[in-house]
Amino acid sequence: MDVGRYFRSAADALAAGLTPLRALLVAGVLGLAGACAPTLSVAGFEELPSEVDQHEILAVSARAPTGDATLYGRERAQSLTYGRHxxxxxxxxxxxxxxxxxxxxxxxxxxTLAGAEMLDGREAFVGALDRELSQLDEDERILVIFVHGYNETFGSGLFRFAQMMHDFQIPGAPLYFAWASAGDPRFYAYDLDSVLISRDSFADTLRMASSAQTDRIMIIAHSMGSMLTLEALRDLSENGETDVLARIGQVALMSPDISVDVFRSQLDAIAAVSDIDFVVFTSTRDRALQASAALRGQTDRLGSMRSVEAVADLRLTVVDVSGFQTADPLRHSTLTMSPELIALFAGTRDFGVEPAQRAGAVRGPLSLTVNVVRQATEIILAPASAAAGAIEGTGARQ
Structure with missing residues (x-):
């Protein structure tokens, strides 16, 4: 079965403007054709080859423990659990x-998931965080928090985080927040409910993280995890918890599955009391977000918006990666799966892109165009070979 073809045809049909009922039916077909995220078990190797890289990742989970080697399933927990993986x-x-x-x-x-250790409560977890941070150089004592997206199991989200920390060479101590996604593409509504239920849990996780001995917190959120992140930050903002918000340096939203209008309302509340740096990675070719928008009667989601004008009055950076191909048939994980983009961002601080001396300049195999539109900065990245003719003579639009 060509799963990619089913996803593409379903997303194209949705984007063409189906009635709500037919859109839901097509979405059901899309879910049945798609693959569930893998459920992974602790391998428990007696010995690992020396060539293998190992990443220790601390995790806070809003999923209910399974009591076996899979650690966590799709069920929602009544309280948070903590672990080292x-x-x-x-x-x-x-x-x-x-x-x-x-x-x-x-x-x-x-x-592989080579090992797992449960930690007994909040104090034990903060102690483990402090030990991890104390082993880093002073300028790298950053706490990096990852919030996974829709259709993820505990293990698949953990593996994606490890891949990002490894490939992007992100400095800092990793903390994985696992909310109760069903790990099944048929259950989008279940995942959305889990996001809403997990808002308080993630806000509490941020309070706990801010009490650790870290100089700064960075949050990376993917897809539906962006909604969870922003809702928790808005709750903290409306509660006046500026001490927690002041520890957060940057929030990177990758392919955010959020309405532009909802995002605007969230950011208005957050920006009123904090100076968090928001970076939004977008792609107009993201088929998952095209389908999500069509189901809601919208043209775009935040992660697939076609013009920075929609958020030009907000202080943020928008990075457009539409020009890149990946092995993902939905093009929903372009940043994390593109070798070219990984090469560009590897080793940078907070996914920063230093502007070239002139907009449209070529950076190795990539081209970079910078547009400043009122308060927003738009960075358009593309393979240089594809963009060389198109960008000749262009400059930043003021």
Whole structure:
């Protein structure tokens, strides 16, 4: 079965303007044709090859524990649980790609969950965070929090975070927040309910993170996880918890599945009491967001908006990565799966893109165009070979 073809045809049909009922029916077909996120188990290797990279990741979970080697399922928990997890990354792989084990995991070929340790409560978890941070150089004592998106299991989100920390060479201590996604594309509504239920839990996680011995917190959120992140930040803002917000330096929203209008209302509340730096990664070719928008009777979601004018009065940076291809048939994970983009951002602080001396300048294999539209900054990235003719003589629009 060509899953990519089913996704493409369903998203194209939705974007063409189906009635709400027919759109829901097509979405159901899309879900049935799509693959569920993999459920992963602790491998418990006796010994790991020296060539394998290991990443220790602390996690806060709003999922209910399963009591077995899979650790967590789709059910929502009544209270948060805490843990430390070891993810291994094979030595030879293309940046951006995750090879999941099918059957017996092989750390030389697959990402694996090599170990897991449950931590007994909030104080034990903050203590573990402080120990991780104390091992870093003073200028790298950053707490990096990842909030996964729709259709993720505990393990698939954990692996994606490990891949990002590894490939992008992100400095800091990683903290994974796992909300109760069903890990099944048929249950979009279940995931959305889980996001709403998890707002208080993530706000509490941010309070806990701000009490750790970190100089700064960075949040990376993907897809529907962006909605959860912004809702928690708005709650903190409306409660006047400026001490927590002051510790957050940047929020990077990757392919955010949010209405532009909802985002504007969230950012208005947050910006009124904080100076958080927001970076939004967008793609007009994101088929998952095209389908999400069509189901709601909209043209775009924030992560697929076609013009920065829609948010030009907000202080933020929009990075357009529409020009890049990845192995993802939905083009919903372009930033994290594109080897070219990984090469550009690897080792940068807070996914920063230093403007070239002139807009449209070529940076290695990529082109960079910078547009300043009132308060917003738009950065358009593209493979240089595809953009060379189009950008000749262009400059920043003021």
């Amino acid at each position: 070891t993810v291994t990354i094979p030595p030879e792989r293309e940046p951006g790609r995750i090879r999941y084990p099918r059957g017996t995991p092989d750390p030389m070929r697959h990402f």
